[in-house]
Amino acid sequence: MVSAEAVYFYIYAIILVVSAIGVVFSPRMFFAFCAFFCTLLFSSCLYGLLDAGFMAVFQFLLCGLFLCIMLILLLRKITIWTLPLKIASRFRVALSAVVLFIFGILAYLYVNFEFGGSIGDFFGFLNEKSVDTVDFSGFSFSIHLMIIITMVMCVMLRNIYLTKNNTEDTDD
Amino acid sequence: MTESVFEVGLLHYLLLALILFIIGMTGAVVSRNMVRIVMSLLIVSISIVINFLSFGCFCNDSLKYTNIMCILITVMTVLQVTGAFALFLKVYHANEYLDVEKIKDKEN
Known part of the structure; x- marks a missing residue:
């Protein structure tokens, strides 16, 4: 019998890995930002599975809201929403x-x-x-x-x- | 076999943290945009927090204050990233780009 915890773990793990890959390799900065927000959101959900509800809420408030608003302000100031992906050789x-x-x-x-x-x-x-x-x-x-x-x-x-x-x- | 795969344990979380750590490190090494490098380092910090929390959850009374340690890690990370963003703004106003290699070339 598959437990609900296992199902939640695999769902969160897959979303986390995909969004982390999206942060690194997304073609535009806007998509990278969306993937970054998903990473923070679903890592908070994963913390909830580890009996760390307080830590989950704390990270979501501090990183998911505060840091993302900071990042939005920064990206608006420097207007690089559509900056293409540049990687090394x-x-x-x-x-x-x-x-x-x-x-x-x-x-x-x-x-x-x-x-x-x-x-x-x-x-x-x-x-x-x-x-x-x-x-x-x-x-x-x-x-x-x-x-x-x-x-x-x-x-x-x-x-x-x-x-x-x-x-x-x-x-x- | 199937039951053990669907019984989530410590090593499942450690494996997830390892994958996130490798992705974050790849991003930090490979990216040229400063903002993307900082995002990648935040993914690394998330993987470290998952490591700590999983040890605290699955080890019997060996790490009672995991939450406090993780909150410390998160607060330190956010403070550093906020400082980094302020520096990026200055760098962008000075150079009109945030490409680390172009900035290095300009310094040379």
């Missing part, structure tokens, strides 16, 4: 994809190692211990350390990119 996009793919594999291997799933079955770790309770100190701090290290790595990568000669940029 194909080489940079490919290199970033490779770096992020390697990070994904490392994160998967880390989770797989900690939860003892099989490497052959990509979603094996989901089936085995997804409902178990785990000790916070064993996982959370190391995961967040990884997040911080990755953010620093991305900032460094960006700086390395920008200090190079960027004559190969394309305006898509």
